[in-house]
Amino acid sequence: MKLRVRATKIGKVRFTSHRDAARMWERALRRAGLPVAFTEGFTPRPKISFGLALPTGAESIAEYVDIELQREIAAADVDLDTLPARLSDALPTGFDVLVAAEREPGVDSLQEAVTSCTWELWSPLLTAADHLDACRLLEPAELVLERERKGKRSADDVRPMILDLRPDPSGDRLVADLVTIGRALRPGELAELAYPHIDARDVRALRTHQWLDHDGMRHEVLALPADVDARTQWVLA
Amino acid sequence: MSTLWARIEPLLARVQKPARYIGCEDGAITPRHDKLDGGDVVAWLLAYPDTYEIGLPNQGLQILYEILNERDDALAERTYAPWADLDHEMRAAGVPLFSVDTHRAAGEFDVLAFNLSSELVFTNVLNMIDLAGAPVRSAERDADDLFVLVGGHAAFNPEPLADFIDAAVLGEGEEVVSEITEVLRAWKAAGRSDRESVLRELSKIPGVYVPAMYEVTYEGEHIAAVQPRYPDVPATVDKRTVADLGEWPYPKHPLVPLTEVVHDRLSVEVFRGCTRGCRFCQAGMITRPVRERPAEQVRTMIREGLRSTGYDEVSLTSLSTADFSDIEPVVRGILDDAKEIPGACDTMTINLPSLRVDAFTVGLAGEVNNGRRSGLTFAPEGGSWRLRKVINKLITEEDLYGAVESAFSQGWTRMKLYFLTGLPTETDEDTLGIAELAKNCVAIGKRYTNRASVTVSLGGFVPKPHTPFQWFGQNTDEELRRKINMVREATRRMNGVNVKWHDPAATTAEGITSRGDRRIGRVIERVWREGGLFQEWGEHFDLDRWAAAMEAEGLSLDWYVFRHRDEHEILPWAHLTAGLHHDFLWGDWLDALAESGVEDCRWTPCYDCGVCTGYGIEHVVASPIAPAGGSQGTGQDLSHGGDVPVTLLPTRREPAGAST
Structure with a gap:
């Protein structure tokens, strides 16, 4: 099995x-x-x-x-x-x-099935206002990121990779839904775009969901049972 | 004590391989720091002065980590040398050296104890003392500062580090760490008075050498005398040896790293000591006598170890594992036990490092590798039978060819042959013999496979303290380079022979510290201050830095490294002993020059090297007769094992002059 x-x-x-x-x-x-x-x-x-x-x-x-x-x-x-x-x-x-x-x-x-992931980004160097500002990355139609991978530099429009940005209920974190198909936008790269005034290495990232698409709806790969609260796990961290 | 993790964490986002610094290994002990609140607990920070990948598997450190944490009056954590990137970040952020277990500052411990397995890490030792926030020179440390201890093979000549360390431990640490703990605990309980008094107490523990308790006087360049400064300080410090390895089944909870390390497998030490008597080999000389672990205990430690770690590979470690009396039944037992672990029997690999050069050994290697034939390494060390008699590595050409034939016939296609170059009495003919051996090995291989290849690995010989070659003048780096080029030239047209070599410049630098005296400490400090860290890593090593430091201190490479010593010279480690009599070592040196070998004394009569008789200990071997197979490195036909009585080769001929 x-x-x-x-x-x-x-x-x-x-x-x-x-x-x-x-x-x-x-x-x-x-x-x-x-x-x-x-x-x-x-x-x-x-x-x-x-x-x-x-x-x-x-x-x-x-x-x-x-x-x-x-x-x-x-x-x-x-x-x-x-x-x-x-x-x-x-x-x-x-x-x-x-x-x-x-x-x-x-x-x-x-690898084949997952189409997007949800991330939470935060840092002790960031405020709720910074996260609200970051959500404005959704506004432009194009978002060019210069990046290097395997020694090759390129300038890519990464706007299509961002499905949604919103602050979490506490306001202390940014919640991001990012596409994983094709050349994905990494959470570190998003942090560079979202918080240009600080070192992106000081931004922490937590992946909270991986999503599958079925009939135009997204589904968790494996949803957590009602009695499992993953948040208690990360409070330990 | 409190953790520095919150300050360390942001730094780890900025460095390569941050998993080196997080701890979290299976088997890691989170010491009960509440023990500290109760009273006089001695806190040890066990340090390996090289990267985590090299240091984590170190068995000595893991053993002491467990023994100390089992005590009610001690706790131990671990630390490794931070790589240059983290070192830089730590200094910029004001973060001191920290433990990987609970990420506490080194300064909160009582003892910073280094395991020294080679000399080139000495500059890292200074750097780690400095990162810990203590003065690097021991004389400048006061009652509240760390005690800096060193142990391990390279601590058998701690004189180059004499100005920086508080004490060196000679030999095996299992018992002595407890004795040191008790002295320090009593000193703390009495209110941590002056440092001098506790150092003096430490110097009375057998095996503990406190450099500050000894006065070295010089006559010109030579040492005139090394004298204890107090009457109750011993004139000579002897090494420590545990009589019965069976009483020390450690590590009981092997550390399983979360990131890749050099020996990423379960290790079980099957015996300690080696009496083959290879004259260049410091490990063989300083770890005598042979003490085997009971076969049943080996099997239990492996069974339990595999179960608890999840490893599917085990290494039976020792200086020559095929010599273990019960090697065949133990191997069969391990394979039987593996069948009970789901999945393990499909992938289970038994690793036999330090293999002997003979067909028996290859047969054994074939049984345990689960069909894998990655590569096999043999170490003939010398290119001719004459030279192998000089170094007492009595492997005949027939042994080597038999082993190689056996390996190729069983499916191996790649062989590695280790040689030393720059050995005493070595001629160009000996050096060219290396190429000849390699060529013949490939020719044997070609009978079995077209892919047959042999890699010759050349290491430059560094004479080591407490060996018969301690008087020998090391070859210069130019001379080593010439010999390496000779082998490269000779093998250029040999199909299937590759040559690799160790940087001769690093061999020279190692020579400075290997037989250095206290004056070399200034050189080490200078190289460290100039930024010379991780000197055993090619990308960080620069001989010019060492040569410049020697010159700046008015010391000569020629005198320290390349010069022959005579019988009566007071060597810098003359007041430290591994139990080997001066007369035995000198006699063995003369035998070497006379091209005369000696037998392995675990199966033949005693030569009175001094260790067993001096310390009242003896070999612990399960079988008093040599196991079957090849010549066992004795130069004799022992293919029938114990049936053929071992006889002595003639020894003690008149010496010929030393020559390079």
């Missing part, structure tokens, strides 16, 4: 990289004793895959991991209710599995 889990990456561990996190998951699955399937060949690897990479330094309460179990394991053999706690115990502090579900056959991979 195949599993999909939603997890956090919060606190000091935000400074680990996406690759680091992948290795942690491999070790955690062995420690939890989960019978993971392996690739064929000379150097077998566990069949697990990760969604969109989280930038080093950013936090999240919406990280997804797909795990394929060995063929002979049936859905009835896995207790999905206790699995989050079992995996959280095997993961480092700051990585908590919030919910686990069976992944139906034929469902798209995380």
Whole structure:
């Protein structure tokens, strides 16, 4: 059977990289004793895959991991209710599995399926007025960002990548919905545009949702059950 | 104590690889700092003066971390050298050196204890003391400042650091850290009086050397005498050795880093000490005698370790792992145990570092690699049988070719051969022998695969204290460069032979500190102040900085590095001992010059090197007979193992003159 889990990456561990996190998951699955399937060949690897990479330094309460179990394991053999706690115990502090579900056959991979993410941005150097100002990035029809990737400089119109900007209810954070298809706008790049008067490296970012599109509506990849409050997790940070 | 995390966090957003500084490893202990409130707890900050990636896997540090935290009167945290980018950010923001466990300032600890595994990190030691906020010179530190301790292999000649450290620990730390804790605890309880009195108390602990308690006098360039300043300070400091490794099953909770490190796997030490007697090898000389861990304990530590860490790879560490008496049953046991861990048997890899050069060993490596054939490394060290007798690495050409044939026939395609260059008595013929060996190994490989290749790795030899080669004048960097070029030239047209080499300039710099005396401290300080950090990293190393510092201090490279010493010279570490008698070392040096080898004393009669007899300890080996396979590096036919009695090669011929 195949599993999909939603997890956090919060606190000091935000400074680990996406690759680091992948290795942690491999070790955690062995420690939890989960019978993971392996690739064929000379150097077998566990069949697990990760969604969109989280930038080093950013936090999240919406990280997804797909795990394929060995063929002979049936859905009835896995207790999905206790699995989050079992995996959280095997993961480092700051990585908590919030919910686990069976992944139906034929469902798209995380990379293919996710069309947008919701982020929260904040900094002790920013005020509620700064966040309100930042929302004005929605006004122009075009928003050119000069950026460099893999040694190539380019000037891109990133306005289409921003679906929405709004302050959170407290006013202390900016909530941003960003498109993930094509060359995405990173939260760090948004911070450069939104807060030109401070160093973007002082802006913290938290991914709160990853979204799928179905029939013109967006849906959470895995919604949190009513009894799981991810906010309590990030207060710890 | 309080955490600096809130001030560190913004800095980490500005540096490369910030995960180096967060701690959070599985196995990390969050010390109960409330122990401090109760009274006289001694707080240790265990430091590795190189990057986290290099330092985290260090087993010595992990062992002491656990032992200290198990005590009610001590706590221990860890720190590693911040890379240049964070160093810069920390100094700009006024953030001091901090622990990675709870991110507390170094100045809140009582002890800053460095593990020194090489000499080129000495400038990092000074930098970390400075970042900790303490005066770098020990004489300027007062009762409220940190105690700076060093241990590890490079602490066996701590004289170049004498002005900066409070004490050096010689040998194994398992027992002595507790004794040091007790002295410091009593001193704190008595109200932290003057520093001199506690240093004097520390100097009475066996294995603890307090440089400030000794007066060094000179006669011209030479040392005239090293004398204790008080009658109750020992004239000679002996190393510490634990008699039975089985009593120390540490680390019990290995640290699992969250980011990639150099040895990212479970490590279990199977034995300590080595009696093969390779004369260039300081580790082999200073860690005698051989003490094996009981096979059952090895198996348990691996089973528990894999379960708790989630690793699928284990390394059986020692100076020559194939020598472990029970190596075959242990390996079989590990593979059996792995079958019980879901998924593990598919990927489980057993790593056998420091392999012997023989077919038995290759067979073993083939069994444990789960079909993977990444690359295999052998270390013949010398290019000719003559030179290998000089250095007492008694590997015959047949051993090497047998090992190589066995490896290629089992599917390996790449082989790495380690050699030292600049060894005593080395001739150009010996050097060219390296190319010849490599060529023949490739030729053997080509019989099995067209992809057969051999990489020759050349390291420049640095004579080390407490070895028979401590009197030898190191080759100059020009001479090493000439020899390296000779090998490169000779192998240029050899298909399948690649040559790699260590920078000869770094070898010279290592030579300055390796056998340096207290006067070299000024050179280290100067290089540090000029910005010479991370000197073991090629991109940061510059010999000119060292040469300029030597010149500015009026010291000569020739005298410190390239000069032969004679039998009666008082060497800077003469008052420190690993138990090896001066007469034994000098005799072994003469034997080397006479091209005469000595046997491994764990299976043959004692040569009275002085360690076992002097310390009342002995080899702890499960099998009194040599295991089967190859010549075992003895230069004899031991293919039937214990069936063939080991005999001594003739020794103690008249010496020939030393020559380079």
